[in-house]
Amino acid sequence: MAGNAWRGADGPMHIRRPINPHPTAPAFLEAARQMGMPILDDVNGPMVPGAGYINMNIAVDGTRVSAARAFLHPALSRPNLTLLLNTQVVKVTRLLTRWDSPTISWTFRQTPIALSLRCTIQTDSRARPA
Numbered sequence: 001m002a003g004n005a006w007r008g009a010d011g012p013m014h015i016r017r018p019i020n021p022h023p024t025a026p027a028f029l030e031a032a033r034q035m036g037m038p039i040l041d042d043v044n045g046p047m048v049p050g051a052g053y054i055n056m057n058i059a060v061d062g063t064r065v066s067a068a069r070a071f072l073h074p075a076l077s078r079p080n081l082t083l084l085l086n087t088q089v090v091k092v093t094r095l096l097t098r099w100d101s102p103t104i105s106w107t108f109r110q111t112p113i114a115l116s117l118r119c120t121i122q123t124d125s126r127a128r129p130a
Contacts (some may be wrong), residue, residue: 104105
């Protein structure tokens with residue numbers, strides 16, 4: 001899929017349309033067109049009513065490309081990046097004008113960690129406070 005005003009074309013995540021859509025998909029789009037709905041070239045473009053094929057993050061080899069596979073995995077060899085899995089941030093302290101020294105719960109123990117320059121804390125909407 002070529003780049004447009006809503007997305008690029010040269011990044012690590014390639015967006016494709018279905019090569020062999022389900023047989024009902026063209027019929028669905030034709031029914032939408034007959035009802036007066038516009039057929040959208042890109043359903044992730046401007047938020048307008050309409051119907052169109054979904055966009056998929058599929059590599060040339062047919063495998064799904066997640067954001068982690070496209071962006072995180074290539075960066076894991078960087079010396080200034082540490083990825084902690086199955087880790088919960090239980091406390092973040094504020095020092096003057098910035099947040100610092102998060103305390104994490106990792107392997108069933110709470111451990112304060114030191115930050116060198118900056119820290120990104122990724123939240124998970126499925127997580128619930130204990």
